[in-house]
Amino acid sequence: MLYQLLTERARQDPGHLAIIGENRTVTYAELHARATDMAVHLQSLGLRAGQAIVLGMPPCVDFHAAMLGAAAMGLPSITVLPSGKLSNAVVEAQPVVAIGDRRFLSGASERCPSLRHLIGWQRGSGLGIPQSGKPLKRDTTFRKENILAVSSSGTTGEPRLYFRSAAMVVERVELRAQAHGIRADDVLLATRPYNSSAAINNQVVTPIVTGCSVVVHESFERFKIVRSISSSRVSVILAAPFFYETLLSLPHAVDCDLSSVRLCVAGGAPLAPSVARQFQERFGLIIRQWYAGSHMHPAFLYNAGGPPDCVGRLDGIFPARILGDNEQPLGSGETGEIAFYLPGFPEKWKPSVEGHPHRRGAYLYTGDLGRTDEAGHVYVAGRKSAIIKVGGNRVEPAEVEDVLRRHPNVKQAVVFGTQVEHADEIVEAVVEASGAVEEGELLKYCARQLDSFKCPRRITIKTSLGRTEHGKISRVLLEWAAWSALFFGSDSLASALLAGVL
Amino acid sequence: MAENVDREDIISRLKPLLLESVGLSERSLAASDLALVGEESGVDSVGVLRLVMALEQEFAIVIEDADINPVNFQTLSGLLMLIERKMIR
Numbered sequence: 001m002l003y004q005l006l007t008e009r010a011r012q013d014p015g016h017l018a019i020i021g022e023n024r025t026v027t028y029a030e031l032h033a034r035a036t037d038m039a040v041h042l043q044s045l046g047l048r049a050g051q052a053i054v055l056g057m058p059p060c061v062d063f064h065a066a067m068l069g070a071a072a073m074g075l076p077s078i079t080v081l082p083s084g085k086l087s088n089a090v091v092e093a094q095p096v097v098a099i100g101d102r103r104f105l106s107g108a109s110e111r112c113p114s115l116r117h118l119i120g121w122q123r124g125s126g127l128g129i130p131q132s133g134k135p136l137k138r139d140t141t142f143r144k145e146n147i148l149a150v151s152s153s154g155t156t157g158e159p160r161l162y163f164r165s166a167a168m169v170v171e172r173v174e175l176r177a178q179a180h181g182i183r184a185d186d187v188l189l190a191t192r193p194y195n196s197s198a199a200i201n202n203q204v205v206t207p208i209v210t211g212c213s214v215v216v217h218e219s220f221e222r223f224k225i226v227r228s229i230s231s232s233r234v235s236v237i238l239a240a241p242f243f244y245e246t247l248l249s250l251p252h253a254v255d256c257d258l259s260s261v262r263l264c265v266a267g268g269a270p271l272a273p274s275v276a277r278q279f280q281e282r283f284g285l286i287i288r289q290w291y292a293g294s295h296m297h298p299a300f301l302y303n304a305g306g307p308p309d310c311v312g313r314l315d316g317i318f319p320a321r322i323l324g325d326n327e328q329p330l331g332s333g334e335t336g337e338i339a340f341y342l343p344g345f346p347e348k349w350k351p352s353v354e355g356h357p358h359r360r361g362a363y364l365y366t367g368d369l370g371r372t373d374e375a376g377h378v379y380v381a382g383r384k385s386a387i388i389k390v391g392g393n394r395v396e397p398a399e400v401e402d403v404l405r406r407h408p409n410v411k412q413a414v415v416f417g418t419q420v421e422h423a424d425e426i427v428e429a430v431v432e433a434s435g436a437v438e439e440g441e442l443l444k445y446c447a448r449q450l451d452s453f454k455c456p457r458r459i460t461i462k463t464s465l466g467r468t469e470h471g472k473i474s475r476v477l478l479e480w481a482a483w484s485a486l487f488f489g490s491d492s493l494a495s496a497l498l499a500g501v502l
Numbered sequence: 503m504a505e506n507v508d509r510e511d512i513i514s515r516l517k518p519l520l521l522e523s524v525g526l527s528e529r530s531l532a533a534s535d536l537a538l539v540g541e542e543s544g545v546d547s548v549g550v551l552r553l554v555m556a557l558e559q560e561f562a563i564v565i566e567d568a569d570i571n572p573v574n575f576q577t578l579s580g581l582l583m584l585i586e587r588k589m590i591r
Contacts, residue, residue, distance in 0.1 A: 220547050221567035242548060249555040251564050391548030420522060424552075453548065 001166040003072035038069025049074030056100035058218040074142035150197035184211030191239035230257035240392025268392040310377035319344035338370040339363035388417030409435035429456040563588035
C-alpha cells in the first residue's frame with residue numbers, strides 16, 4: 001500500500017522534490033527507483049512477508065529508501081538508533097535482516113542470532129545494494145500486513161513491540177495531515193531521529209501520503225538546522241517541545257529566518273507555556289500542541305486555535321473526558337485522568353480500539369492528568385503513569401531496571417524520572433547492591449546496553465532498599481528523596497533524609 | 503570579552519550546570535577526566551544540547567555546531583578549555 005502510494009506520487013509528479021538531504025536531494029521518481037532497488041534486492045534474498053528487518057541509520061535518503069523498499073515486500077521495519085543496542089523486545093521479534101553502518105551491524109549481529117542478512121550503509125556512499133533499475137515483480141498489495149514495529153509498555157510495564165499494518169499507518173498519517181492541512185507544496189522539517197513511530201509517521205510516511213517534501217539531517221546541529229529552514233523554505237515543523245527550546249537558545253545575533261514557516265506543532269511532551277510565549281514573541285509563530293500520539297492510536301487531541309497552553313478540546317474528532325478516581329467525568333477546573341470516550345469515536349475507528357491495551361470499559365486511558373476550562377479546552381497537568389519522558393523519548397522504567405538487575409552485584413533496582421527543566425526529565429536509579437560496585441561502573445554498564453536517552457544520569461547505591469508494610473519498594477518515597485537531593489544538594493540535609501528514608 | 507579568565511571561577515560555575523543539565527553526580531565529577539559524550543557517557547544528544555544551552559547562558563558565549571565534538575565534550579578538561587577560549591575571544 002505504501003509502495004503503491006509512492007509509485008503513484010512518482011507517476012503524478014516525478015520531478016517533485018521528495019527528500020532534501022544534507023548531501024543529496026531526490027525527487028519522487030528517484031526515491032521510487034531507490035526503494036524499488038531495495039525491494040528487488042530483498043526479494044532476491046528469498047524473504048517472505050512478515051519477516052522483520054531492523055534499521056539502524058540516521059535520518060537520510062537511504063533510510064527512506066530502505067524502509068519503503070521493505071514495505072513494498074510486506075516486511076515490517078523495526079527502527080532503532082544507529083548505536084546498535086537492541087532491546088530484548090527487538091531480539092524476540094527475530095529480525096532476519098539488519099541495515100546500518102559497520103558498527104551497527106556488528107552490534108546487531110552479536111545481539112541477534114536470528115539475523116541472516118546484513119546490508120551495509122556508509123555515509124556518503126549509501127546502501128550496499130545493486131542499483132538494478134529493474135521493476136518490482138509482485139502481485140500483492142500489502143495493506144493488512146505489518147510494515148512498522150513500535151515499542152510500548154502496554155499494560156504490563158514491560159517494553160514490547162507492537163506491529164502496525166500499512167493501512168493503520170497510512171490512516172493515522174492521513175488523519176494528522178488532514179488536521180494540520182498539509183499539502184503537496186509544503187516542506188516539512190524532520191526534527192527527530194527515526195527510532196520512534198512519530199518520526200516515521202511524520203517524516204517518512206507523511207510525504208508519501210501528501211506529496212510534500214521533507215528536509216532531513218543526519219545529526220542534530222542547531223545552526224545547520226536553522227539555516228536549512230530558510231534555505232529549503234520549510235513551511236511545516238512537527239517537533240518535540242525541546243526542538244523549539246533549541247531554536248530559542250540561538251543567539252539573537254544569529255539570523256534565524258523562519259518567514260517561510262506557516263505551522264509549528266509540538267507533540268510527545270507538554271509544551272511549557274513560557275517556551276510557547278517566548279517563541280511567539282521572538283519568531284511571531286504560534287506553536288500548536290498535538291497530544292496523545294502513536295501509543296493512543298487512533299485517538300488524539302489537537303489545539304488548532306485555542307489558548308496556547310491547551311492541547312485541544314473535549315469535543316474533538318475523538319471526544320475526551322477528565323475522569324476522577326471513581327472513573328466518573330469531572331467538571332471544569334477539576335484535575336483527573338485524561339481519557340478518550342470510545343462511544344463518541346467515528347464509526348470507522350471503533351473496531352480498531354477493540355483490543356486496545358489502554359482500554360477499560362468505555363474509555364481509552366492516557367495515564368496523564370489534566371483539567372478543562374469552561375469552554376472545554378483541555379490542559380495537561382502531569383503524568384499518572386511511571387513512563388519517563390526524556391527529550392520527547394519515552395523510557396520504560398522496567399526496561400532499565402531489568403538491565404541493572406542483570407549486573408552481578410545488583411540485587412534490586414528502582415528507576416524513575418526526575419524533572420529538570422520545563423516538563424523534561426532525567427532517568428535516575430537507586431540500586432540495592434549484593435556486592436562491591438561503584439556508580440561509575442554501573443553507568444558504563446548501562447551505556448553499553450541501552451540507548452543513551454534511557455541511561456540513568458545518577459545511580460544511588462544502597463545496601464538495602466526500604467520496603468512498605470506490604471514488602472514492596474516504595475517508588476514514591478525514592479522519587480521524593482531523590483528530588484530533594486537534587487534541589488538541596490547531594491551533601492546537604494536531603495542526603496541525610498535520603499539515607500533516613502531508605 | 504574577558505581579559506583574565508579565572509579557571510577556578512569557571513569550574514565553580516560549571517559543576518552545578520553539569521549536575522543540573524545532564525544529571526551527573528558529585529562522585530562522577532570528582533574524576534579528573536569524565537566522558538561527557540560518546541559510547542560510555544550515557545549523555546545523549548539532547549543532554550549535550552541542554553548542556554550547551556546552559557553553558558551559553560551562564561558564560562555569555564556562543565557554542566557553534568563545530569565546537570560540539572569529542573575533543574571539547576568528551577572530558578571535563580576539554581570542556582573547560584572550550585569555555586576559556588570562548589570567554590577570551
